[in-house]
Amino acid sequence: MNEELIRISQQLPAWLWNVLIIVFSILLGFAIKIVLIPLVRKEAITKSSHSLFRSFIRRFNRLMGLLIPLLVFNSLLPVARFNMHTLLIAGKITEVLLIVCFALVFIKSIKVLEDYLYHRFDINKENNLRERKIQTQIVFIRKLLVAIIVVFSIAIILLSFDNMRKIGAGLLTGVGIGGIIIGFAAQKSLGNLLAGFQIAFTQPIRLDDVLIVEGEWGKVEEINLTYVVVNIWDKRRLVLPIQYFIDKPFQNWTRTTAEILGTVFIYTDFTIPVQQLRDKLTLLLNGHALWDGQVAVLQVTELRERTMELRCLMSCRNADQAFDLRCYIREHMIEYIRTTFPESLSKTRIVFDNNHHF
Template sequence: MFKLYEEIFKEGRYPVLVQNLALFVVPLIAGILLRYLLSWLAKRRAKKTAAYSFFRSMITYLARPVTIWLPLLFIKISLPEMVLSPKWMTSLDKTLDIALTVTFAWVLINIVNVGGTYLFNRYDLSKKDNIRERKVRTQLLVIQRIVSGAIIFITIAFVLLSFDGVKKIGAGLLTGVGIGGIIVGFAAQRSLGNLFAGLHIAFTQPIRIDDVLIVEGQYGNVEEITLSYVVLRIWDSRRLILPITYFLEKPFENWTRTGSELLTTVFIFMDYTVPVTAVRDELTRLLNANQTWNKKVNTLVVSDAREHAIQLRALISADNSGNAAELQFYVREGLISFVQKNYPDALPKTRVVMEKVDTSSG
């Protein structure tokens, strides 16, 4: 390419400004065209695949950063051929170096996202027994965030060290590294604590993505795990956000620690006259008619006897938390409707005994 440039611009045929402008615009256009060529090829491959496509994911994450990075790279390659004063050459060269460093970091972070999306797609949480998928996803999520954070940190360090003033400050700090280390340690104590807590949770896994927890009296699923906080999706679509260290310092209930299957209970109050056997048979009929029941647990007992009513407890099972909640509502409504229709006198009632008082003797 540069031989062709020398043939066109030899012997000062064109002004220097035109030559420099050509060396700037041509690489810029070449980089943009190369980006669109790669995008076109990826889209062709993506059309031949199923709902998830690795190439479609590449287009989604890499299109924007590559659109900026490739033209900058081409301009950097053509920079030595430009006719500039030493001052302008040095300034432009340093600016391009910083821009290339930042955009390349952007490309790397999105490559990490592409890999994360690919692995997330392989480990699908919609399976019935998804404990392995939840384990792997939790580890991948934390590792992905750590790698992205490391890329950002290293990029900032490279950019800062490209300035002479910052290098001198760094050299001065190295002489007092002992005191500086103590100060930085105190300042970053909480951040480092969160980082180590995130790593601890990723590999020991007291909680995982999509685990069913009861925290602070709230029932919900783990929706997101970051290096600083955990998002719990409550049953009514609210979000409970807790610091990541909470799960290492305070007790909580994890209903899916060893598997995704759940036992759930349905409590109903009835009169003492209710035929328990008939209600038990109705529970079995209801469960057999519902596909969310996993056909493992089906019991109904009298769990309490109070002054005015007895308490029936139905214990049922489902493959996951969503099915368990749906089955719980279905069974409660079904049993109440059954008693209302067939044994209305067995619904809870308050009895008042009226005794006849003999007034004839007065």
């Protein structure tokens, strides 16, 4: 085949043959795009369930349009009629681009596998403790593998240049005085990375866990290699170093289960009939979709100088529903007290002694 190409190339001017090689490689990329883009659109339209083929097309459609033309161009370089200097430059550029493309192939392959595991362990259900546990590990491992692939790719690219070979070898092996100095300088970052390993596998927190941290209520939105992002209830983002969750105490409301008890405190006068309030709480919960039907309790938990503290306790399937149900119960219980027992709202008493003379 190469002999046939060489024979054909010798019948054409060198510049024309070189242009034909470049144009053929570019057109091949466009041809791949023309074939893959309709497949991507078709798969997007018929997206009813997970498909490895759909995931592969979605992740690789742009990359294939670059990788295959590069492979073809690289295979045609031996029959190209460039001068020696141009041939060396073209070969080196192609080599670097191929290394980058193959690194992207590995990264995209990891993401295809991640898509499958996300489908296999879907967190979009009520009792999703196992799924959140596995997805937390998947995210951390994926980010770690991507970081390793990037470092190795940079090292291989540097090794391909004679004057950069020492730098590439040092980056690849990670030894020497420079590595020790960097290790001391970045010991906090390395500590966070090791803490990330610990969190990924011991899992004091997981993706979508509900936390009380730094006095804020929120959900774990991201667990990165060195930091965690908590989505606060009012859409703010609290970013904390991952080491924080090893060194400092915090509340995890969904550590062992998504179920949670919601609490509402009401402060009234001592004269209020508690049993009627208990019956009203039961009535409100029985008609509400957010209550899971397990716990419905009203108790007198404190007597103070001027008020009586009542605690309404109710069980819910998850923390989001608990918050909404607590607001609902708080609103309707105080409305019931205001309209039915207005004289029992909390009050301050002043007693005048009629025997006292001014």
